[in-house]
Amino acid sequence: MPGENLRRFEGRTAVVTGAGSGLGKATAARLAAEGASVACVDLVVDAAAETAKEIGAAGGTAKAYRVDVSDPASVRDGVSAAAQDLGRPSVLVNCAGIGKFAHSHEMPFEDWSRIIGVNLTGTFLMAQAVLPHMLEGGGNIVNIASNAGLMGAPFSAAYCASKGGVVNLTRALADEYLRKNVRVNAVAPGMIDTPLTNKFEVPAGANPKAIAKLASPLGVSSPAEVAALVAFIASDEGRYMTGSIVSIDGGLTI
Numbered sequence: 001m002p003g004e005n006l007r008r009f010e011g012r013t014a015v016v017t018g019a020g021s022g023l024g025k026a027t028a029a030r031l032a033a034e035g036a037s038v039a040c041v042d043l044v045v046d047a048a049a050e051t052a053k054e055i056g057a058a059g060g061t062a063k064a065y066r067v068d069v070s071d072p073a074s075v076r077d078g079v080s081a082a083a084q085d086l087g088r089p090s091v092l093v094n095c096a097g098i099g100k101f102a103h104s105h106e107m108p109f110e111d112w113s114r115i116i117g118v119n120l121t122g123t124f125l126m127a128q129a130v131l132p133h134m135l136e137g138g139g140n141i142v143n144i145a146s147n148a149g150l151m152g153a154p155f156s157a158a159y160c161a162s163k164g165g166v167v168n169l170t171r172a173l174a175d176e177y178l179r180k181n182v183r184v185n186a187v188a189p190g191m192i193d194t195p196l197t198n199k200f201e202v203p204a205g206a207n208p209k210a211i212a213k214l215a216s217p218l219g220v221s222s223p224a225e226v227a228a229l230v231a232f233i234a235s236d237e238g239r240y241m242t243g244s245i246v247s248i249d250g251g252l253t254i
């Protein structure tokens with residue numbers, strides 16, 4: 001497992017949302033391989049439990065929690081259970097996210113609300129629940145934004161708006177907690193090979209060429225590659241980084 005010869009998170013507790021799949025799963029595995037006790041948070045608890053089981057089988061420590069990040073009560077309960085079971089969280093990685101291509105003039109209100117609710121409000125609610133623990137001894141938050149938070153793209157109004165929100169939410173929190181020993185950064189991936197991107201379909205009647213600009217000449221990246229970057233930022237090696245928005249997108253946003 002990449003990172004197992006590094007022990008940058010020994011004795012630390014990390015909360016990772018979206019840990020049942022894709023980037024969240026790879027990040028949970030990476031932090032655990034480096035010694036963290038990991039709270040694997042996901043709406044699909046069986047998927048998070050599978051991640052925790054795989055971490056345990058590899059010699060790490062992890063436990064699964066069913067949390068809907070868009071629901072304040074669910075977030076509060078999940079974070080307090082994780083803190084009780086695994087100790088004070090000092091790392092939070094907000095990976096839970098959803099997306100769907102749609103013509104904006106036809107997008108159902110429910111889809112708009114759900115994408116903003118999970119990607120943007122969920123990121124805030126998780127930070128809000130974990131921050132009191134971080135204020136007791138330091139910590140850091142890594143939010144998974146997207147190239148879609150830094151550029152426009154067709155059929156993605158809610159997704160782009162949510163990720164643009166995550167970008168500036170990151171800066172706002174970084175500024176607010178700058179002198180409180182809490183760092184807040186974001187990683188903005190481009191096209192990563194995960195179930196999320198494999199499900200994306202251009203809406204009916206749309207010209208597929210309209211999304212050609214989302215393809216990097218460098219191809220796609222892997223969840224493990226993004227997880228390695230997240231681990232660096234969340235570790236003490238990222239000590240001087242806060243309020244940073246770090247792209248890993250094969251040059252999409254040059």
Ligand SMILES: NC(=O)c1ccc[n+]([C@@H]2O[C@H](COP(=O)([O-])OP(=O)(O)OC[C@H]3O[C@@H](n4cnc5c(N)ncnc54)[C@H](O)[C@@H]3O)[C@@H](O)[C@H]2O)c1
Nearest residue numbers: 018020021022023042043068069096097146191192194196
């Ligand atoms: N894959 C990419 O190319 C890419 C690019 C840029 C940004 N991102 C972002 O990275 C993050 C992870 O994406 P991924 O590709 O790994 O997706 P994924 O679909 O593989 O995993 C997302 C996970 O989030 C969970 N989730 C969804 N809604 C939730 C909720 N309300 N509460 C708790 N958990 C919930 C899902 O159950 C799933 O396990 C997302 O925020 C996504 O927007 C992905």
